[in-house]
Amino acid sequence: MLGFSGVIALVALAGFTYVAFEAKATQRNRTASENAAHTRELLLHLMEIADQPERMRRAAAMLESVRKEMFRELDYHSRVRLKVWKDGALLYNSLPDLPEVLPAPGSAAARHANAWVSAVERDATHGLVVERSHEVDDEWMLSFSGVSFLLSSTIFSLPLLLLPAWLIVGIGLRPLRSIADEIEARSVSDLTALPDSDYRELSPLVMAINRLMTRLSQRIEREHEFLTDAAHELKTPLAAIQINAHLLLSRSAAESPERSAEAGQGLRDGVARATHMVHQLLAFERARAEPGAEPLPQTDLCGFVRSRLASAAPLAVQRGIDIEFQSEASCAMAMHVESMAALLDNLISNAIKYSPESGKIHVRLAALEQGYRLTIADQGPGIAPALHRKVFERFYRVPGQEQSGSGLGLAIAERAAERNEGTITLAAGDDGKGLTVTVDFEIRGQI
Secondary structure, rough: HHEEEEHHHHHHHHHHHHHHHHHHHHHHHHHHHHHHHOOOOOOOHHHHOOHHHHHHHHHHHHHHHHHHHHHHHHEEEEEEEEEEEEEEEEEEOOOOOOOOOOOOOOHHHHOOOEEEEEEEEOOOOOOEEEEEEEOOOOOOHHHHHHHHHHHHHHHHHEEEEEEEHHHHHHHHHHHHHHOOOOOOOOOOOOOOOOOOOOOOOOOOHHHHHHHHHHHHHHHHHHHHHHHHHHHHHHHHHHHHHHHHHHHHOOOHHOOOOOOHHHHHHHHHHHHEEEEEHHHHHHHHHHHOOOOOOOOOOOOEEEHHHHHHHHHHHHHHOOOOOEEEEEEEEOOEEOOOHHHHHHHHHHHHHHHHHHHHOEEEEEEEEEEEEEEEEEEEEEOOOOHHHHOOOOOOOOOOOOOOOOOOOOOHHHHHHHHHHHHHOOEEEEEOOOOOEEEEEEEEEEOOOOO
């Protein structure tokens, strides 16, 4: 309402300024026209008695007295000077104290004093010259009475404008207040969608709040799943740690070095498994986190893949596995670096883990029409086609595997690929052996 009142005040001020300048110009033109008409009228009166100078003087004085009485009744304060010449001699001057040169409209002197308009009429036959100068009274708009007159319509109409506006705004905001009251009355666990609004203006707000409720519900559900999964999966390694710690502290372990060494190894394995599980759970949670609003940095995908392969090289060398990498000369793309690292680390570590001793892993990075394709092919046991979708589920492991794991690697890779506008698929190797993992990255507006 304050803003609305301010707009009305600004419009009224602009209107007053325009009207004031327009009125000043109109007043000057009107005064000039009236002054010229009165001058001609006076000359016509004097022409009838041009041979009687004294009578002409009295007639001019009487006409001036009539004019002054009219100005007094109309509350006009402008001055008028009337001068009459007969055969070149000044016969009458109504204001002899005024200077001969009066400030004309638009002159520098007129900016500091009221301007004057003058009119001169001549009758050569009788030797008469009549000059009438009229002071332009255009400063009344800036007086209190003038400002009051010009702004009276705005001042009196302001309550009539603000009262309906206040009622309209109050009625218009009533549905918004009802939505706020409904949200305020909810419990912290109630994230159900708000009912659709019957008002067209509020529908986008209700839809945005419902989308936010959905995202919050999904995030809370993910956090609940994360805590449940962490508690469930850490139960086994923690139980193993507890059992082996108990064995180390028992009398039998103290009396038997072999049993003590076995319990110590079991303790280390349990700690390693618990540590790996925690890291995988955190990586899984980060990979499926919602992307932020800030733009992703442009990164060289070829160099990034090469750096992750270099990090995994010690494990490959330990098992005698050869890694071959082929890539394009340049392959820059906008990527989420942390999730991309989790994607590559899990795929590469899986390929090394399941490849046979002295095996070979082929890594290729090729450019597509609208993106890049990354393939990682190993010579391991592979995965049956019927399980290609199943293995992306959390904690699912192919039956009969001897390698230890958390069952989160491919789930992390799938969500990390989605975070980077990619899709991941599985297929058998070229000769029907091993597993080929293909990740296609889509780059909008590039390539």
